[in-house]
Every structure is written in C-alpha cells, then in structure tokens.
Amino acid sequence: MKIQPFALERYFARHEFSARHLLSSSDCESLTMAQLLRTADPETMALWENLKLGYTETPGHPALREAVAEIYDGLTADDILVVVPEEGIFLLMNALLRPGDHVVCAFPGYQSLYEIARSIGCTVDTWQPDEDRGWHFDVGDLERKLRPDTRLIVVNFPHNPTGFLPAFGDYAEVIELARSRGAYLFSDEMYRYLEVDKADTLHSACELYGRAFSLFGLSKSFGVPGLRVGWVASRDRDGLDRMSMLKDYTTICASAPSEILAIMALKSRKSIISGHRERLLNNLAVLDRFFAEYPDCFQWVRPKGGSICFPRLKIDQGAEAFCDTLVEKTGIMLVPSTLFGYGDTHVRIGFGRENLPDVIDRFAGYLDATFRSGKS
Ligand SMILES: Cc1ncc(COP(=O)(O)O)c(C=O)c1O
Structure with missing residues (x-):
C-alpha cells in the first residue's frame, strides 16, 4: 500500500x-483513571475487577456494544462494530471502495477521510466550505460534485477544523442526495455532543439512512482518547461484516481493559x-x-x-x-x-x-x- x-x-x-x-x-x-473509575456502577466495577486479560470479541464486548447502541435511535448492538476511531476510517474505506470509484469528501479535513480513498485508487473530489459565510458547506455545491456512479460521500460534522455544523434542513438534503444516488455515506461524528447550542445536535446519519456509517468514539467528546475506543454504527450489516473481516488484519479485537473502561465512560456519559x-x-x-x-x-x-x-x-x-x-x-x-x-x-x-x-x-x-x- x-x-x-x-x-x-x-x-x-x-x-x-x-x-x-x-x-x-x-x-x-x-x-x-481515578476519575473514570469513580463513575463506575457496581456491575461494571465487577467486570473490571474480574477481568481476564485475554483476547476479546472482534465486534467488541457485548456489554460495550449494548451501551453504544443506546446512543442511537433504532439501532441494536448488532449494528455496532468497535474499532479504534482512526482504524474505523481505514477499515470502512477498504471495505467499501475499489480503484476507480468516485468519492466526494468534505475538505479541508482530517486527512485519512480522503487520503485512504486516494491510496486505494479512487477519484476523490472535495466539497469545500465558504469562509465568508461562516464556513458554510453549500449543499448545491455537493450536488454539483456528485456523479450518477458516486460510491461514497464523506462528511464530518461538527467539522474538523472549522467547527461548522449544518442546519437540520441542509443535513437532511445531504442524506437525500446520498439516498437518491444510492451512494454510501460515511459520517465522521467524532465531535458529536460538543455543539455550542445543544439544540443544534444533528441526528446520527446511521439513524436516518440505511447505507450510512457513523463514526464516533471516546477520544474527543468524552476526553479519554488513550482508551483508543471508538465504533462504527450502521444498519448495513454487509458493510460491517466486511469491515470485521479486515479488522482481522489490523487489531483483531480491542484492548480488554479499555473495553471495560469504555463501558464506564458510556454509562456516565x-x-x-x-x-x-x-x-x-x-x-x-x-x-x-x-x-x-x-x-x-x-x-x-x-x-x-x-x-x-x-x-x-x-x-x-x-x-x-x-x-x-x-x-x-x-x-x-x-x-x-x-x-x-x-x-x-x-x-x-x-x-x-x-x-x-x-x-x-x-x-x-x-x-x-x-x-x-x-x-x-
Ligand atoms: C475528524 C476526526 N476523525 C477521526 C479522528 C481519529 O480519532 P482517534 O485519534 O481517536 O483515532 C480524529 C482525530 O483527531 C478526527 O479529528
């Protein structure tokens, strides 16, 4: 590669x-560590104290996936694949994309969101915001970038590095554009729940569209990046399965202590x-x-x-x-x-x-x- x-x-x-x-x-x-352990309920504390430091389940600890699924309307633990956040981007792109595929990605942005697609041999067009309009990403611009065969749209809201967050209507239009093209949507939601006005919090893309994959994790909004715990949430089981198969070549499974600490963080979110x-x-x-x-x-x-x-x-x-x-x-x-x-x-x-x-x-x-x- x-x-x-x-x-x-x-x-x-x-x-x-x-x-x-x-x-x-x-x-x-x-x-x-002490702050996090203090938040633990007795049930999770028992998991922590009795934890055997063996390999863990590839999709993630069942209790962790349950706790993650609670964040999302209409999703279950089976719709969650536990990953290191950065690994999730790598797995998703490699699971879904082939050389020559067309991808449109919000830009500027976190480099792996477009670089991995490029390394696979995809044609990546960028969707760029207008600084003079408050870093506004114009949905009309996105529509003009799409082709009938666009395979993947990549967005990241709240946006790194501008802090932009679209209005509900614009976000719904992005989802509709993906749906009308039959394109996959990869929604990097690493900064979710850090909206300045809570009322602006968007639905997760995976709740709204069956071919959407939402990336979230504990690194930013939870302040525990050292656990290296994140997940991809999607109702597209075939896509998640393909990611799981690739995970056998990256980390195989998550760190056992991190999974239990992640359950604590999620329960006290x-x-x-x-x-x-x-x-x-x-x-x-x-x-x-x-x-x-x-x-x-x-x-x-x-x-x-x-x-x-x-x-x-x-x-x-x-x-x-x-x-x-x-x-x-x-x-x-x-x-x-x-x-x-x-x-x-x-x-x-x-x-x-x-x-x-x-x-x-x-x-x-x-x-x-x-x-x-x-x-x-
Ligand atoms: C938008 C975005 N996605 C994904 C990641 C990767 O998260 P992690 O460093 O926890 O793997 C980052 C980290 O900065 C990020 O800003």
Missing part, C-alpha cells in the same frame, strides 16, 4: 510531547460530557475576548460545534512560519493550515483543555511583543 504521510499526525508526533503549551489539540481535557461542555463554553468566552482584542491579527468564525476553530491570520507572515516561530520562541504549539493542504493562511486552535486561558495569555503576550511593539 502506498499512501502519503499523515501531515497532521506527523506534526503532532514532533511537537505533542515536547511543546510546553498545546493550543491546537482537538480533544477535551483527559480524565484521569451525561455527567462526563456536560463537564467538557462547560469547560468548552468557558474557553469559548475567553476566545471571544481574545479575538475581539486582536482584530489586526485574526479573522475568526466562531465555531458552532466541536473543540476546535480555524482563524485566518491577518499578519504579514505565512501560517507555517508563524507556527514554527511561535513554538520555538514560546513553546506554544499551533497547527498551520498547510498541514490540511489548505493554503498557508489559517491556524487551528483547540479549546477543550483546562489551561486554555493561561496559554491564550501567553499567546497574547507574544503577539503584543512581536506584532504590536512600537505601536501605541
């Missing part, structure tokens, strides 16, 4: 554990997620003030969901050079848009972490010293 390096992940590999202040992480503040939402909203208020104070440095679209946003730089420096100097001089890590293959003009800011107010203070100090010194 020939595939391009995953630019964002390579950049994180270089900086994530050496930069002093991360300002671009897409996950929410991680829970500690209301309190865990509401804690993260509260922090996100507080941090968003910090960003509101920050961007209001630095209109000469940034143009900002306030995100509607997720834990990241994608401001445009207005200073006289490319995003990559800006980020390189920033991390070198201050230890603050930001991600430039070049890593998304989306020009050299934007940076991604993550606001799910506890220390965001402190890091933003340091960042403001750097901007003052570098771009405003000498100005009154």
